Amino acid sequence: MNKLRLIIAREYMSIVGRKSFIFMTLGMPLLFILIGAVPVLLAYLNDKGSDTQQIAVIDETGRYATALHSDDMYNFVALRGDTVTDAREFYDKSNGSIDAVVIIPRDVDSTGVVDIFSEGTITPALVSTLRNTLTDTIEAAHLTAMGIPDIQQMIEKAHVDVDVRTIKWSEAGDEQASSTEAAMGLGLMLSLITYMFVLMYGAMIMNSVIEEKTNRIVEVVVSSCRPFQLMLGKIIGVGLVGLTQMAIWIILLAIVGTVAGSVLGWTGVQAPSPEAIAKVQDMGAMQAIMQQVMSINYVPIVLNFILYFIGGYLLYSSLFAGLGSAVDQPSDSSQFTTPVILIMIIAFYAGMACMENPSGPMAVWCSIIPFTSPVVMMIRLPFGVPFWQLALSLALLFGTALAITWLAARIYRRGILHYGKKASFGDLFKWMK
Amino acid sequence: MAYLDINNVVKRYEGHTALAGVSMQVEQGCIYGLLGPNGAGKSTLIRIINRILAADEGTVTLNGKQMTDDDITHIGYLPEERGLYKKMKVGDHIVYLGRLKGMTKADAVASMHWWLDRFDLKEWENKKVENLSKGMQQKVQFIGTVIHRPPLLIFDEPFSGFDPVNAEQLKVEILALRDQGSTILFSTHNMASVEEVCQQITLLNHAQVVLTGSVDEVKQRHKKNIIAVQTPDVIEPNDNLFTLLPPDPVKKHDTRIKLAQGVPVRDAINWLNEHYRLTGFTEVLPSMNEIFIETVKSKNVENNE
Numbered sequence: 158m159n160k161l162r163l164i165i166a167r168e169y170m171s172i173v174g175r176k177s178f179i180f181m182t183l184g185m186p187l188l189f190i191l192i193g194a195v196p197v198l199l200a201y202l203n204d205k206g207s208d209t210q211q212i213a214v215i216d217e218t219g220r221y222a223t224a225l226h227s228d229d230m231y232n233f234v235a236l237r238g239d240t241v242t243d244a245r246e247f248y249d250k251s252n253g254s255i256d257a258v259v260i261i262p263r264d265v266d267s268t269g270v271v272d273i274f275s276e277g278t279i280t281p282a283l284v285s286t287l288r289n290t291l292t293d294t295i296e297a298a299h300l301t302a303m304g305i306p307d308i309q310q311m312i313e314k315a316h317v318d319v320d321v322r323t324i325k326w327s328e329a330g331d332e333q334a335s336s337t338e339a340a341m342g343l344g345l346m347l348s349l350i351t352y353m354f355v356l357m358y359g360a361m362i363m364n365s366v367i368e369e370k371t372n373r374i375v376e377v378v379v380s381s382c383r384p385f386q387l388m389l390g391k392i393i394g395v396g397l398v399g400l401t402q403m404a405i406w407i408i409l410l411a412i413v414g415t416v417a418g419s420v421l422g423w424t425g426v427q428a429p430s431p432e433a434i435a436k437v438q439d440m441g442a443m444q445a446i447m448q449q450v451m452s453i454n455y456v457p458i459v460l461n462f463i464l465y466f467i468g469g470y471l472l473y474s475s476l477f478a479g480l481g482s483a484v485d486q487p488s489d490s491s492q493f494t495t496p497v498i499l500i501m502i503i504a505f506y507a508g509m510a511c512m513e514n515p516s517g518p519m520a521v522w523c524s525i526i527p528f529t530s531p532v533v534m535m536i537r538l539p540f541g542v543p544f545w546q547l548a549l550s551l552a553l554l555f556g557t558a559l560a561i562t563w564l565a566a567r568i569y570r571r572g573i574l575h576y577g578k579k580a581s582f583g584d585l586f587k588w589m590k
Numbered sequence: 591m592a593y594l595d596i597n598n599v600v601k602r603y604e605g606h607t608a609l610a611g612v613s614m615q616v617e618q619g620c621i622y623g624l625l626g627p628n629g630a631g632k633s634t635l636i637r638i639i640n641r642i643l644a645a646d647e648g649t650v651t652l653n654g655k656q657m658t659d660d661d662i663t664h665i666g667y668l669p670e671e672r673g674l675y676k677k678m679k680v681g682d683h684i685v686y687l688g689r690l691k692g693m694t695k696a697d698a699v700a701s702m703h704w705w706l707d708r709f710d711l712k713e714w715e716n717k718k719v720e721n722l723s724k725g726m727q728q729k730v731q732f733i734g735t736v737i738h739r740p741p742l743l744i745f746d747e748p749f750s751g752f753d754p755v756n757a758e759q760l761k762v763e764i765l766a767l768r769d770q771g772s773t774i775l776f777s778t779h780n781m782a783s784v785e786e787v788c789q790q791i792t793l794l795n796h797a798q799v800v801l802t803g804s805v806d807e808v809k810q811r812h813k814k815n816i817i818a819v820q821t822p823d824v825i826e827p828n829d830n831l832f833t834l835l836p837p838d839p840v841k842k843h844d845t846r847i848k849l850a851q852g853v854p855v856r857d858a859i860n861w862l863n864e865h866y867r868l869t870g871f872t873e874v875l876p877s878m879n880e881i882f883i884e885t886v887k888s889k890n891v892e893n894n895e
Contacts, residue, residue: 160690372674376642377669377734380642
């Protein structure tokens with residue numbers, strides 16, 4: 158036990174102490190923030206950076222051009238339809254002082270088509286501004302033209318958004334409000350975490366095994382402890398590294414979330430730019446989702462998540478450790494890892510497919526088969542799973558995980574001392590005996 | 591009872607036998623050479639002693655007791671293919687290996703300092719292993735092997751890759767450990783080092799012991815009754831007593847004679863002394879290298895027939 162602790166500590170420190178770990182741990186969230194922030198930033202720079210565009214609006218109807226309001230980006234200059242006969246000539250004569258010409262044709266009420274001309278680029282933002290403003294204006298004009306009094310108010314009154322509430326009947330007979338969206342989101346998140354963690358840290362274990370073999374340190378180490386202790390130490394050590402990394406990410410996320418929330422709230426009050434409003438509205442939606450998320454009963458989900466997480470990690474990481482021991486170089490490992498990764502991907506897609514029908518036969522089977530259950534059961538958990546299925550699935554998962562660990566240890570014991578000729582799957586089976 | 595007693599050990603792999611009933615007795619406090627060509631089974635035997643592999647048949651006893659997993663703390667093992675964690679600091683690495691062998695942290699740290707001092711590596715304690723030269727890394731590996739003061743040391747090709755200066759230092763350290771009472775098992779095909787340090791040897795070939803005994807005894811057993819004679823005269827052959835051999839390529843001035851069957855050395859020398867002006871003579875004993883090659887070759891021929 159003492160040796161196991163030593164091995165775990167060394168394995169843990171060897172990864173956590175590395176610069177690349179600190180880099181990864183801090184870099185990943187930064188990368189995500191960057192991915193999120195760049196479009197907003199670019200849009201912002203676009204707004205601020207470019208000059209106000211001069212848009213000539215030739216309104217042949219004479220009724221709608223006034224609806225286009227100038228702002229920082231676009232200065233709409235309304236022109237009477239009869240003053241300009243040739244838009245092209247008008248554009249050319251302006252010598253670049255006009256960026257685009259909009260023509261609202263006389264028959265716009267019936268066709269609903271407006272043209273915009275320019276030698277330069279016409280931005281999608283301009284097109285959508287025109288489309289939204291003119292659609293609303295012309296629609297309102299049509300309604301008014303119908304001559305029914307208070308039509309606007311009537312329409313507003315008649316407008317309805319249907320909200321489908323999902324209410325779960327428990328066996329005891331009481332009703333519990335639940336949210337399918339929140340359940341789906343939570344399930345997806347849990348299965349993604351499991352999937353990412355197993356793949357990332359499984360690969361890390363394999364590299365660590367191969368590194369010891371290439372280093373030739375492994376023979377010295379196994380002359381001091383049992384190969385099984387070394388393998389288990391690695392699995393636990395790397396698992397702890399993963400948990401550390403997750404903990405750091407959660408803390409970072411909390412900090413960034415708090416800071417970003419307060420900053421966004423502040424700008425929302427000061428300058429209600431469209432982006433900020435959209436953000437605030439998003440946050441409102443987020444809050445609504447959060448409330449739904451809160452309605453889910455967490456204790457059994459978290460407990461099961463931890464159990465499946467441990468079982469799945471043990472299962473796949475010992476597979477990776479066993480397979481890693483059979484190769485001399487990381488570049489040779491793909492022949493063994495490909496099938497494992499394939500199983501993981503199948504599990505993930507099965508999970509996706511099960512979201513549509515979390516109680517269907519496919520979902521049930523995939524959440525009981527040990528190789529897919531850690532991912533698929535995560536999807537099902539928030540929707541509620543019968544106890545016997547959970548019990549069967551967990552028993553199978555842990556039984557298989559222990560069996561695989563035992564087999565992997567047998568492969569590992571032989572593999573770490575095997576150099577030279579590339580091992581085949583046949584060799585692995587022989588080593589298991 | 592020998593300190594390390596290997597009794598009829600068999601190890602089979604799929605398709606071949608690595609050890610076919612090997613027995614070997616290593617006395618306490620001696621340096622024991624385990625010799626043999628590549629693939630003879632040396633590494634397998636060493637791994638069985640280290641409990642990295644399990645024997646299919648036979649027993650290994652240490653100090654009169656059947657070996658268990660706990661006994662590995664009494665062994666220091668330097669494998670032929672050896673390495674270190676490149677990213678670990680030298681001091682931490684040595685302490686880790688010591689603690690894996692069951693030392694307390696304080697003991698391991700103290701021992702590490704003592705050894706680093708002895709090998710002039712003190713200022714490298716907090717450097718990463720990857721910054722060390724190859725020679726220094728080998729010294730660190732050696733320290734890692736002996737840090738826990740094991741009564742039994744196993745060195746697999748310890749001198750391979752060492753430059754002559756470091757090899758000499760290593761040899762001195764190994765002899766010092768022997769003088770302090772350690773028993774040393776030494777696997778090599780460097781025959782010069784065998785003659786210099788080993789008292790006993792066992793020669794393995796094709797999974798079997800083909801030769802065993804003390805170095806002197808083995809040499810006596812394999813002597814060819816050749817005498818190198820120093821004389822200014824030209825010796826003529828005498829078929830009753832001896833035949834002449836072509837001169838040794840190194841010692842060209844010696845005349846080498848091979849005694850006829852059953853002729854005592856003294857009769858031949860007396861006769862030579864009467865007929866020529868002898869200035870000296872020495873009995874030529876075969877080198878371990880010659881014995882090694884001869885034994886392995888003759889056994890291979892036997893096997894092929």
